[in-house]
Amino acid sequence: MSIQILADSGCDLPYSFLQEHDIxxxxxxxxxxxxxxEDLITIQPKxxxxxxxxxxxxxxxxxxPLKLKEVFTHYAKEKRPCIYIAFxxxxxxxxxxxxxxxxxVLEEYPDFQLTIIDSKCASLGLGLVVAKAAQLAQKGMPYEQLCETVSEYCRHMEHIFTVDDLEFLARGGRISKTSAFVGGLLNIKPLLHVEDGKLIPLEKIRGxxxxxxxxxxxMEERGVDLQKQTIGISHGDDEEAALELKKQIEEKFGCTDFLVYPIGGAIGAHAGxxxxxxxxxNKQMEA
Structure with a gap:
């Protein structure tokens, strides 16, 4: 029986993509x-x-928790091995x-094979890992090898992002309202990344x-064999900006394989x- 990949909506893959790839x-x-x-089901990013x-x-x-139990129990009854790649x-x-x-669930179904991986990833960083896991599962990669490969992908996934309006970070308590006001006046765009699963500010840049x-x-400093990778770009209802960044990456690195999708409601509610x-x-992968 093939391995079932589970993912929460923190992966920011569209529902249609998840259905198409049996995730x-x-x-x-x-x-x-x-x-x-329910993010992506009863409410859409827009x-x-x-x-x-x-x-x-x-x-x-x-x-x-009820949703988790429902899903886990469903596959436990089917005796289908699962890997849940979590936000x-x-x-x-x-x-x-x-x-x-x-x-x-294991108390009731002790033979149920379920591995839960803390991805330490978010948005399409998680999404790229989930998509690769589904691809490898469909190719028949053995369970333990797939778990190890997924964990390796998670460890080497780079996240670099910017927010357009500091006000939304202020609303969520991420920065002070004064900082947001001054930043808005100066057209300051904070650059952040993810380090060991946490959001870490990198720099403040104007424009x-x-x-x-x-x-x-x-990307040039951290990436490896970029033209051979699938590059992820997610956006907060600003496809024009995402496509502009995609164009620049194509021109600079020769990349041809991209996933470009909106950031879902759960993450977008904080990023804006x-x-x-x-x-x-940031590492070449064999699988």
């Missing part, structure tokens, strides 16, 4: 107007960004909850043109409209 979606929760929605632009407060929470434990409590629910230039410099994120590997 089971476990949605994070988006709360808007006192109502809870709705979240439009609400944020209109000044509404969007909140998020981890995957429902970074440094950014969500979903991984810890999933480990707890796994223990509960998007200079930010993209710096992103390409970091206009966010642009770039993902690539």
């Amino acid at each position: 089971t979606l476990i949605p994070l929760i988006v709360r808007l107007n006192d109502q809870d929605y 709705q979240v960004y439009d609400a944020m632009r209109s000044g509404q407060i969007v909140k998020t929470s981890q995957v429902s 970074s434990s440094q950014l969500s409590g979903t991984y810890q909850t999933a480990m707890m629910i796994r223990a509960e 998007r043109k200079k930010v993209f230039k710096r992103m390409l410099e970091l 409209p206009g966010t642009v994120a770039l993902f690539f590997l």
Whole structure:
């Protein structure tokens, strides 16, 4: 029986992509107007960004424990081996909850083969790992080897991103409102990356043109065999900016394989409209 890949909506792969590649979606929760929605299923990214632009407060929470138990139990009954590649434990409590629910399900189905991997990744950084895992599972890679390969991909996935409006980070308590106000006046675009699953500020740069230039410099410094990779670009309802970055990468590095998708509601609620994120590997992978 083939291995089933599970992923939460923190991977920012569209629902259509997940269905096409037989990846089971476990949605994070988006709360808007006192109502809870399942990310990518009952609420779409565009709705979240439009609400944020209109000044509404969007909140998020981890995957429902009931949903996790429902999904795990379903595959336990089928006796189907599963690998759940989870959103970074440094950014969500979903991984810890999933480990707890796994223990509960194993009490009833002790032979159930389920590995939960803390990806330490986010958005399409996670998405690229999930897509590769599904591809390798379909090719018949053995279970233990697939777990090891997925973990290796996670360890070497680079995340570099910028936000367009500091106000959204201020709303979420990531920076002070004064910093957001001054940054907005000066057209400051913070550049951040992910280190051991955590969001870490790198630099403050004035203007998007200079930010993209710096992103390409970091890509050149950190990336390996870029033209042989699938490059991920996600965006906060700003496809034009994402495609501009894609064009620059094509011209500079000769890359031809890209995944370019909107950032889902769960992550977008914190990053805000206009966010642009770039993902690539810093090590050559055999698989």
